[in-house]
Amino acid sequence: MKKNIFLLGGTGSIGLQTLDVIRHNKQRYQLCTLAAGRNISKTIEIIDEFNPLFVSVTREQDARQLQALYPHIVMDYGEQGLIQAATFEPNNNYENLVVTAVVGSVGLVPTVEAIKKGYNLAIANKETLVTAGHIIMHLANKHNVTIMPIDSEHSALFQCLNGENDKKIKDLIITASGGSFRDRTREELEGVSVKQALSHPNWSMGSKITIDSATMMNKGLEVIEAHWLYNVPYEHIKTVLHRESIVHSMVEFVDTSIMAQLGTPDMRIPIQYALSYPERIELKNAKSLNVWELGSLHFEPLDFNRFPCLKYAYDSGQTGGTMTTVLNASNEAAVSLFLNEKINFLDIETIVYNELESHNVIKNPSLDDIRAVDSEIKEKIKTNSSL
Ligand SMILES: NC(=O)C1=CN([C@@H]2O[C@H](COP(=O)(O)OP(=O)(O)OC[C@H]3O[C@@H](n4cnc5c(N)ncnc54)[C@H](OP(=O)(O)O)[C@@H]3O)[C@@H](O)[C@H]2O)C=CC1
Numbered sequence: 001m002k003k004n005i006f007l008l009g010g011t012g013s014i015g016l017q018t019l020d021v022i023r024h025n026k027q028r029y030q031l032c033t034l035a036a037g038r039n040i041s042k043t044i045e046i047i048d049e050f051n052p053l054f055v056s057v058t059r060e061q062d063a064r065q066l067q068a069l070y071p072h073i074v075m076d077y078g079e080q081g082l083i084q085a086a087t088f089e090p091n092n093n094y095e096n097l098v099v100t101a102v103v104g105s106v107g108l109v110p111t112v113e114a115i116k117k118g119y120n121l122a123i124a125n126k127e128t129l130v131t132a133g134h135i136i137m138h139l140a141n142k143h144n145v146t147i148m149p150i151d152s153e154h155s156a157l158f159q160c161l162n163g164e165n166d167k168k169i170k171d172l173i174i175t176a177s178g179g180s181f182r183d184r185t186r187e188e189l190e191g192v193s194v195k196q197a198l199s200h201p202n203w204s205m206g207s208k209i210t211i212d213s214a215t216m217m218n219k220g221l222e223v224i225e226a227h228w229l230y231n232v233p234y235e236h237i238k239t240v241l242h243r244e245s246i247v248h249s250m251v252e253f254v255d256t257s258i259m260a261q262l263g264t265p266d267m268r269i270p271i272q273y274a275l276s277y278p279e280r281i282e283l284k285n286a287k288s289l290n291v292w293e294l295g296s297l298h299f300e301p302l303d304f305n306r307f308p309c310l311k312y313a314y315d316s317g318q319t320g321g322t323m324t325t326v327l328n329a330s331n332e333a334a335v336s337l338f339l340n341e342k343i344n345f346l347d348i349e350t351i352v353y354n355e356l357e358s359h360n361v362i363k364n365p366s367l368d369d370i371r372a373v374d375s376e377i378k379e380k381i382k383t384n385s386s387l
């Protein structure tokens with residue numbers, strides 16, 4: 001059956017690649033709603049091509065400008081707009097699929113509301129699972145909602161698992177490219193520029209996740225994301241440095257058999273699979289992986305001393321409660337300061353460490369607890385940086 005796609009973060013890296021999948025499969029998918037942030041020229045391009053029923057943007061003045069251009073489209077803005085984009089009720093009988101491709105914990109509330117509505121999810125926005133995995137997984141189970149992973153490693157794990165029971169898993173093995181500074185020592189990280197940090201060796205992505213790759217926080221967030229998605233304890237989630245980003249992750253089963261998923265570093269592969277599942281369909285304009293040209297693949301241990309953010313993530317995940325909210329919120333705030341050239345690259349991990357050290361954990365936090373801790377931490381870091 002045809003699917004309504006509710007796209008949160010349509011103007012970003014994942015959003016635009018999702019639109020490319022829709023573009024080549026118009027008989028399968030229709031863009032039902034679009035939520036964007038501040039990129040209004042891109043929003044206009046998307047509206048002109050895909051004619052969604054509902055559009056939301058971050059700022060009220062942008063929504064007004066768009067409403068004047070498109071009087072027939074329902075529009076809103078801000079958090080309320082994002083929620084509407086996730087819960088809009090189209091007047092058709094298609095299946096509903098919400099693609100969460102916004103960056104940061106702003107994705108949390110709309111995701112919760114979409115689940116309560118019974119809409120299935122394709123999740124790229126890992127921050128939502130990191131900050132509130134227990135709430136999301138519990139609600140999804142209660143409302144019988146399917147969660148498909150878009151993150152490349154989690155899509156790989158999903159494909160390797162192929163429906164196997166979590167009791168049959170020995171270890172999840174998540175691969176990491178190492179990011180832009182993988183060949184530098186910690187001393188060589190002093191004074192690195194934003195431009196250098198944004199130069200990822202294998203993937204073209206949004207700026208926040210590219211910095212997370214360079215600090216290895218991305219892999220830490222992915223460990224927590226995998227814990228919630230696949231119900232595997234942290235001691236059975238391993239990470240490995242794999243420079244080529246060809247093996248997207250692996251699962252070792254109890255009989256020691258290892259399954260791996262390979263492919264070119266092209267996010268349209270996991271995005272399309274999340275949209276088409278349980279079917280697998282041809283990916284238009286895709287380049288096959290040439291294993292004969294590839295020759296060899298490399299795997300190396302990851303060192304917690306070199307990449308302390310990875311250790312902070314494991315420790316936060318093990319502690320649980322609001323600790324992962326603090327990890328995520330402090331990282332979001334610190335990365336934003338770094339991108340705005342207010343702090344140095346190595347300050348990111350110092351800020352995260354200090355917040356984790358001083359936090360009094362709330363066990364089994366509610367959505368309100370999480371939202372309060374998230375805003376408090378972000379506000380504190382922002383205020384301190386401007387003193
Ligand atoms: N890029 C990738 O290859 C991968 C990304 N992910 C995850 O997917 C998510 C998106 O990443 P990516 O696409 O790279 O990020 P981008 O920065 O490229 O895009 C972010 C999107 O979110 C929108 N946005 C930001 N803030 C708000 C807000 N307050 N309200 C509404 N919309 C907002 C932006 O709008 P605008 O630009 O209009 O301001 C944009 O559409 C992240 O969680 C990331 O970790 C996971 C795996 C791979």
Ligand SMILES: CC(=O)[C@@H](O)[C@H](O)COP(=O)(O)O
Binds near residue numbers: 175177209213214267
């Ligand atoms: C494409 C994708 O899923 C990213 O999360 C990617 O994994 C980033 O690469 P590294 O974090 O491995 O550098």
Ligand SMILES: [Mn+2]
Binds near residue numbers: 151152153222
């Ligand atoms: Mn990933």
